Amino acid sequence: xxxxxxxxxxxxxxxxxxxxxxxxxxxxxxxxxxxxxxxxxxxxxxxxxxxxxxxxxxxxxxxxxxxxxxxxxxxxxxxxxxxxxxxxxxxxxxxxxxxxxxxxxxxxxxxxxxxxxxxxxxxxxxxxxxxxxxxxxxxxxxxxxxxxxxxxxxxxxxxxxxxxxxxxxxxxxxxxxxxxxxxxxxxxxxxxxxxxxxxxxxxxxxxxxxxxxxxxxxxxxxxxxxxxxxxxxxxxxxxxxxxxxxxxxxxxxxxxxxxxxxxxxxxxxxxxxxxxxxxxxxxxxxxxxxxxxxxxxxxxxxxxxxxxxxxxxxxxxxxxxxxxxxxxxxxxxxxxxxxxxxxxxxxx
Amino acid sequence: xxxxxxxxxxxxxxxxxxxxxxxxxxxxxxxxxxxxxxxxxxxxxxxxxxxxxxxxxxxxxxxxxxxxxxxxxxxxxxxxxxxxxxxxxxxxxxxxxxxxxxxxxxxxxxxxxxxxxxxxxxxxxxxxxxxxxxxxxxxxxxxxxxxxxxxxxxxxxxxxxxxxxxxxxxxxxxxxxxxxxxxxxxxxxxxxxxxxxxxxxxxxxxxxxxxxxxxxxxxxxxxxxxxxxxxxxxxxxxxxxxxxxxxxxxxxxxxxxxxxxxxxxxxxxxxxxxxxxxxxxxxxxxxxxxxxxxxxxxxxxxxxxxxxxxxxxxxxxxxxxxxxxxxxxxxxxxxxxxxxxxxxxxxxxxxxxxxxxxxxxxxxxxxxxxxxxxxxxxxxxxxxxxxxxxxxxxxxxxxxxxxxxxxxxxxxxxxxxxxxxxxxxxxxxxxxxxxxxxxxxxxxxxxxxxxxxxxxxxxxxxxxxxxxxxxxxxxxxxxxxxxxxxxxxxxxxxxxxxxxxxxxxxxxxxxxxxxxxxxxxxxxxxxxxxxxxxxxxxxxxxxxxxxxxxxxxxxxxxxxxxx
Numbered sequence: 057x058x059x060x061x062x063x064x065x066x067x068x069x070x071x072x073x074x075x076x077x078x079x080x081x082x083x084x085x086x087x088x089x090x091x092x093x094x095x096x097x098x099x100x101x102x103x104x105x106x107x108x109x110x111x112x113x114x115x116x117x118x119x120x121x122x123x124x125x126x127x128x129x130x131x132x133x134x135x136x137x138x139x140x141x142x143x144x145x146x147x148x149x150x151x152x153x154x155x156x157x158x159x160x161x162x163x164x165x166x167x168x169x170x171x172x173x174x175x176x177x178x179x180x181x182x183x184x185x186x187x188x189x190x191x192x193x194x195x196x197x198x199x200x201x202x203x204x205x206x207x208x209x210x211x212x213x214x215x216x217x218x219x220x221x222x223x224x225x226x227x228x229x230x231x232x233x234x235x236x237x238x239x240x241x242x243x244x245x246x247x248x249x250x251x252x253x254x255x256x257x258x259x260x261x262x263x264x265x266x267x268x269x270x271x272x273x274x275x276x277x278x279x280x281x282x283x284x285x286x287x288x289x290x291x292x293x294x295x296x297x298x299x300x301x302x303x304x305x306x307x308x309x310x311x312x313x314x315x316x317x318x319x320x321x322x323x324x325x326x327x328x329x330x331x332x333x334x335x336x337x338x339x340x341x342x343x344x345x346x347x348x349x350x351x352x353x354x355x356x357x358x359x360x361x362x363x364x365x366x367x368x369x370x371x372x373x374x375x376x377x378x379x380x381x382x383x384x385x386x387x388x389x390x391x392x393x394x395x396x397x398x399x400x401x402x403x404x
Numbered sequence: 405x406x407x408x409x410x411x412x413x414x415x416x417x418x419x420x421x422x423x424x425x426x427x428x429x430x431x432x433x434x435x436x437x438x439x440x441x442x443x444x445x446x447x448x449x450x451x452x453x454x455x456x457x458x459x460x461x462x463x464x465x466x467x468x469x470x471x472x473x474x475x476x477x478x479x480x481x482x483x484x485x486x487x488x489x490x491x492x493x494x495x496x497x498x499x500x501x502x503x504x505x506x507x508x509x510x511x512x513x514x515x516x517x518x519x520x521x522x523x524x525x526x527x528x529x530x531x532x533x534x535x536x537x538x539x540x541x542x543x544x545x546x547x548x549x550x551x552x553x554x555x556x557x558x559x560x561x562x563x564x565x566x567x568x569x570x571x572x573x574x575x576x577x578x579x580x581x582x583x584x585x586x587x588x589x590x591x592x593x594x595x596x597x598x599x600x601x602x603x604x605x606x607x608x609x610x611x612x613x614x615x616x617x618x619x620x621x622x623x624x625x626x627x628x629x630x631x632x633x634x635x636x637x638x639x640x641x642x643x644x645x646x647x648x649x650x651x652x653x654x655x656x657x658x659x660x661x662x663x664x665x666x667x668x669x670x671x672x673x674x675x676x677x678x679x680x681x682x683x684x685x686x687x688x689x690x691x692x693x694x695x696x697x698x699x700x701x702x703x704x705x706x707x708x709x710x711x712x713x714x715x716x717x718x719x720x721x722x723x724x725x726x727x728x729x730x731x732x733x734x735x736x737x738x739x740x741x742x743x744x745x746x747x748x749x750x751x752x753x754x755x756x757x758x759x760x761x762x763x764x765x766x767x768x769x770x771x772x773x774x775x776x777x778x779x780x781x782x783x784x785x786x787x788x789x790x791x792x793x794x795x796x797x798x799x800x801x802x803x804x805x806x807x808x809x810x811x812x813x814x815x816x817x818x819x820x821x822x823x824x825x826x827x828x829x830x831x832x833x834x835x836x837x838x839x840x841x842x843x844x845x846x847x848x849x850x851x852x853x854x855x856x857x858x859x860x861x862x863x864x865x866x867x868x869x870x871x872x873x874x875x876x877x878x879x880x881x882x883x884x885x886x887x888x889x890x891x892x893x894x895x896x897x898x899x900x901x902x903x904x905x906x907x908x909x910x911x912x913x914x915x916x917x918x919x920x921x922x923x924x925x926x927x928x929x930x931x932x933x934x935x936x937x938x939x940x941x942x943x944x945x946x947x948x949x950x951x952x953x954x955x956x957x958x959x960x961x962x963x964x965x966x967x
Contacts, residue, residue: 084918090934091742115918116929121657122914129829133917150660214538219643264538265560266643271935275743280539281559298742392659400472402643403479 081110083327086118087138090271091294095347096138096178103343104334110327120147123319127152135322136331138178141384142222142391144315148174149388154318154325161332165354167371169381175315176332177353179344182370182379183223183312185305186273186292187211191283192303201307202231205284206259213283214264216273221398222387223310226380227286228255230308236380243386249394257401266402277302289370293349309370311379313353345369430793430805433786433849441812441846444823449673452666463667473651477671480648483562483637484630487569491626492619494570494722495577500611500712501719502578503585515954516723517578519730519947521903525572526927527943529639530935531729532568533559534736534746541732541746564640572636573629574726577622579896580858584618587862603711621858624683625851628814631676635909648672649816653910656822669819676814680807730947737937737944744935755941764926765942771916772906772923775837779844779905784898786845787852788890795860806857813850817910820846825914840915840922844905851904852897859893 085101087093093116105112118137126132139147147153153174156163161176170177185205191213192198199211205227217224226239229252234242242248264282267273273285274295285292289309295302316332318325334340341352342360351371352358358366358373366372370379387394455462467473502513520528535542536558543555558564588611596606634649648668655665708716732746737755739748759765787809794805812820821843828839863886871881887894912925923942930936 086918088933089929090936092934113918117913117932119657121660124660125825125829129826131829131832131834133835146660264557268638269931269933269935271743271933275935278743278745279534279537281537294742300743392661396470396472399643399646400470400475403472403475403646404644 081108081327083110083112083136083324083331084115084134085112085136085331086115086134088118089116091348092270092290092350095344095350098347099343100331100335100340103340104331107334108327108330110330112331119143120150120152123147123152124150127320130321132319132321132323134319135324135328137317137319139175139315139317141172141313141315141382142387144172144175144317145384145388147317152320154320154322156318156332160329161336163336165338165356166336167353167355167376169376170313170353172313172315175317176336177313178316178335179314179350180311180353180371181314181350182289182309182375183218183227183286184289184292184309184370185284185307186277186287186295186302187284187305188277188280188282189301189303190280198303198305199284200305202227202286203233204305204307205286206231206255208259208262211284213262214281215259215262216265216267216276216282216285216287217259217263218286219266219268221394222391223312223382224256224286225249225252225394225398226310226382227308228252228259230380231255236308236378239380240383240386243390249397253397253401256398260402274300274302289368290349293368306375307378309375309379310382311370311376312382314350426793426796428793429789430797433790433809433853434805436786436849437808437812437846440824440827440842441815441820442808444827445669445673445815445819447826448662448666448819448823449670450666451662452670455663463663464670466664467667467671473668476646476648476651477675479645480631480672481675483565483569483645483647484627484633486566487573487630488623488627490566490570491574491577492623494725495574495581495619495622496615497715497718498722498726499578499581499585499615499719500715501723502582503588504708504712511958513723515951516727517575518899518954519950520571520726521575521907523730523733523943523947524924524927524939525636525907526909526924526931527733527940528571528729529568529636530744530931530940531732531736532564532571532640534744535729535732536564536567559640560642562641562645564642565637565645568636568640569630569633571726571729573626574722576625576629576900577619580618580622580855581615583892583896584615588614597709603709603714606709607711617858620683621854624680625813625854627679628676628810631672631814632816634816634818649818652816653818656818669816673815673819677807677811680811680814684803684807733940733947734944737941739937742935742937744937744940755937756945758938759941759945762938765923765938768921768923768926769942771837771920775840775844775922776902776905778837778841779848780898780902782841782845783848783852783901784894787849787897787901788856788894790849791853791856791860795857809853810850812846817843817847817908818914821911821914824911828915834915835917835919837916837920840912840920843911843915844908847908847911848901848904851900852894855893855897855900856890859890863889 087096093114097114101112101114104110115134118134118139120139120143123134123137126134144153155173156176163171163176166177167180170180185199185202187199192211197210199205204211205215225243229239229242229248230236232251232255243252265272265276267276267285267287270288270291273282273287274291276282277285278295278300289304292302292304316335318328318332322328336354338354338356339360341354341357345351345361345365345368349368351369352361353371355373361369452463453459453461498513498517502510505513534540537543538555538557542558543552546552547555558567592610592614593606596610601609632649634647634653637645637647638650648671652665652668652672655661655668736744736746736748738751738753739745740750740752740754741748790809794802794809797805824839824843825834828834828842833839867885867889868881871885872878876884907924909924909928912922913928916922916925927939927942930939
């Protein structure tokens with residue numbers, strides 16, 4: 057009986073939401089699971105729910121395709137989703153996200169390189185080298201730059217790279233001597249793409265696996281399957297914190313931004329904006345890195361972060377200087393063709 | 405049938421009278437599949453011929469012009485072929501062993517075959533990865549006893565894919581093969597032995613012909629399943645083992661390139677249908693679905709030949725192969741680390757607490773069970789009725805129906821799932837599990853259909869005629885004669901149906917929402933973007949439950965025996 061009542065309640069709530077005025081203070085949030093979503097929950101969702109009384113239901117896997125299907129079929133279930141810049145760009149092209157204006161969320165204090173009209177930047181994370189301290193212990197030569205990753209003579213052993221070419225292609229060119237600032241200029245010519253692909257073919261015999269989720273490179277370093285990985289700093293840090301023999305090389309990084317995005321036709325729009333405003337305030341931005349080693353998107357948060365924690369974060373002013381920001385426009389335009397070539401040369 | 409008609413004129417009348425009910429019996433599944441399988445998929449395939457809003461062959465031309473797609477299609481069929489082969493080769497000794505040992509040992513072996521079925525394919529894959537790694541237990545063992553000089557790469561290559569997929573799909577061959585062995589008349593083996601046949605001769609001339617129908621049926625199930633696989637090869641293989649279903653899924657969910665995905669789906673579908681057609685020409689589709697035609701096992705097993713003794717050893721090895729990941733998963737579930745390490749450096753209940761304390765896991769478990777039961781009932785009903793109907797049919801079109809009823813399991817689930825999503829989401833059927841139940845029923849009904857159809861083929865029509873001629877009505881005959889004979893196959897089909905639903909990830913990803921997601925979907929979420937060890941403890945709970953159910957069943961039977 058109770059469950060039938062609950063079901064009825066859901067239907068009524070849904071009807072009310074469709075009718076325009078969602079009365080129940082509720083919010084549906086979707087992100088990418090794991091330690092990342094865990095950190096969002098602890099740093100932002102839980103305290104926000106406590107403060108406002110808004111009940112948050114969490115989901116995972118907010119693929120842009122799924123959001124598009126929800127909108128097409130008028131069954132939008134999510135209000136706020138998190139996307140990386142490549143997915144955000146794709147979603148904007150498909151028209152599935154709502155524009156965030158200044159009177160909806162004030163973002164004047166946000167790092168300019170991270171801003172986007174359609175999202176509120178939640179954190180900055182980096183792709184960099186992680187290596188096994190068992191293979192390259194302190195006191196001996198330790199890898200730090202992308203060139204070191206490609207240098208199998210100086211740093212012998214198996215490696216792992218991402219199965220998706222974004223960030224790998226950029227790293228390959230930087231390893232080949234291209235200045236970070238010129239990477240996308242080089243990549244805009246067919247010769248530049250050829251050059252990057254040659255780099256992939258060069259490293260291919262030394263790649264034991266091509267990882268698909270962010271935990272894999274950490275597991276592979278921990279188990280000794282590989283000695284060096286190109287992966288995300290927050291994931292490596294989680295491995296280090298749980299005692300795995302891993303260290304990061306900060307010589308080169310490719311930075312990416314994560315965004316909180318408002319889904320078009322979100323049933324709880326008001327609550328969604330409240331959450332975005334809560335998340336972007338400097339005080340709450342400073343909270344996030346307590347739970348995962350991703351950096352704040354506003355410099356105003358740094359005074360609130362102690363020195364020890366700052367060392368773990370990719371978005372400190374000095375680290376930002378040498379970082380290359382991933383160009384999502386480039387990937388939106390050239391992604392499919394590069395993926396096909398990248399898959400092809402590795403399939404042989 | 406023709407000479408039967410001549411011999412028994414009254415029954416031919418009965419047969420003719422039954423031919424329209426026969427059609428009626430097949431109708432529900434036919435209509436069901438037309439609405440929820442053929443229709444939606446035709447809609448999707450149409451997309452393959454549309455480019456920039458106009459009719460064109462651009463998507464297909466792109467497939468031909470870009471080498472990667474040829475490579476991936478080649479991979480797909482090579483892998484599916486070799487997986488089928490290795491499933492068959494490994495099933496023979498195991499099924500032989502199961503059929504020739506005492507009932508208690510046989511039950512134990514059954515256990516070994518069925519148990520992995522209940523641990524999500526995702527979890528078994530993670531267990532293999534922990535087991536086969538460069539510094540994993542297997543390599544450590546092989547290097548320490550001197551078999552290998554240095555660790556061998558079992559993972560992220562062809563070997564890894566073969567191990568993972570064979571493990572997941574082998575039960576589909578073992579079970580029908582076991583039935584064939586049981587049905588085999590052992591006096592034939594004894595006769596061959598007394599006439600001086602050696603092990604090889606007995607296998608080639610007696611065992612192989614008598615078991616081939618079971619093997620072909622199992623093999624085709626494996627092949628069709630394997631062709632549409634992608635999660636296991638994607639986790640245990642490398643870029644050189646990429647399969648076409650992965651590209652379909654990638655183009656739909658990441659690139660939103662429906663045209664290309666539809667074209668790939670089209671190529672896959674055509675190839676599957678073509679191989680089905682070839683089988684039909686070579687063996688006849690009827691032959692595929694034919695059951696074992698023995699007299700039922702004689703209890704006294706034949707004296708083991710030397711070859712038989714070798715088979716026993718191999719059979720035990722295959723059983724160990726099936727159980728290995730389960731053995732690894734249990735200690736791993738009691739680890740406390742955030743990462744899958746075997747053996748775990750520290751033991752504790754951390755991930756069990758996480759399973760039982762978090763409402764979402766219990767909710768997902770309940771949702772999975774509910775969906776599974778509904779699907780089992782629906783698929784068993786539809787599949788059995790259709791099998792009865794087609795069995796009674798006289799027409800030549802029978803093989804078309806056979807093909808239609810088998811094909812849903814060979815179409816990659818992602819294709820069916822996405823087609824169904826666009827059909828059902830606007831009707832609000834995703835949030836209340838109707839969509840996922842329908843989707844799973846599409847996937848599961850072929851299993852019931854095949855097993856029941858096979859049993860019907862080996863069912864002696866004389867029994868039916870005898871009952872009818874002795875005055876039983878058709879329903880009475882069905883209840884008293886046919887149903888008991890069909891029961892084992894029916895139960896087998898129902899178990900397959902339940903497992904299909906209970907283990908499915910891909911359909912659930914699209915056809916359930918946050919409120920009714922199933923356990924495998926939640927497990928997938930725990931593994932796809934991260935590693936949540938709760939997934940492992942969750943599957944250990946499932947394994948534990950299965951062990952308890954099977955054990956109590958065993959004990960009850962033993963008690964009955966004692967009384």
